[in-house]
Amino acid sequence: MPDDAAPSNTAIDWAELRARAHEASRTAYAPYSNFHVGAAGLVDDGRIVTGCNVENASYGLTLCAECALVCDLHRGGGGRLVAVTVTDADGELLAPCGRCRQLLLEAGGPDCAVNENTTVAELLPGAFEFPLPQD
Numbered sequence: 417m418p419d420d421a422a423p424s425n426t427a428i429d430w431a432e433l434r435a436r437a438h439e440a441s442r443t444a445y446a447p448y449s450n451f452h453v454g455a456a457g458l459v460d461d462g463r464i465v466t467g468c469n470v471e472n473a474s475y476g477l478t479l480c481a482e483c484a485l486v487c488d489l490h491r492g493g494g495g496r497l498v499a500v501t502v503t504d505a506d507g508e509l510l511a512p513c514g515r516c517r518q519l520l521l522e523a524g525g526p527d528c529a530v531n532e533n534t535t536v537a538e539l540l541p542g543a544f545e546f547p548l549p550q551d
């Protein structure tokens with residue numbers, strides 16, 4: 417495998433990602449829904465980024481756990497998400513919401529693995545992709 421290639425699915429420690437997502441759910445601020453969510457992602461340089469949901473009295477401005485995860489990705493130096501797991505407060509897997517599928521597409525691309533058994537491409541078929549200028 418070339419050095420710049422993403423690790424194969426077998427190189428992804430899903431148990432670790434799930435544990436880190438579960439741990440992140442404990443830091444959620446969700447007094448309105450009382451639904452605590454955590455997300456963890458493996459970056460192509462090997463680091464793990466995490467996020468939790470943060471709600472707001474306006475409801476519509478709620479930040480999903482995946483939003484915080486993508487912020488953590490950029491704050492930690494950027495890179496590409498290879499795999500993402502999302503859980504509730506019991507550590508049970510959750511499907512990312514529609515908005516977050518678009519976020520994950522931009523941060524990980526269509527081949528980014530999600531919750532061990534699917535990919536961003538499968539979760540978001542026919543996705544909108546803006547033609548970013550090449551740098």
Ligand code: THU
Binds near residue numbers: 470
């Ligand atoms: N939530 C997430 O954090 N991620 C998702 O993909 C779906 C929903 C949060 C938002 C809100 O704080 C709570 O779950 C209930 O919808």
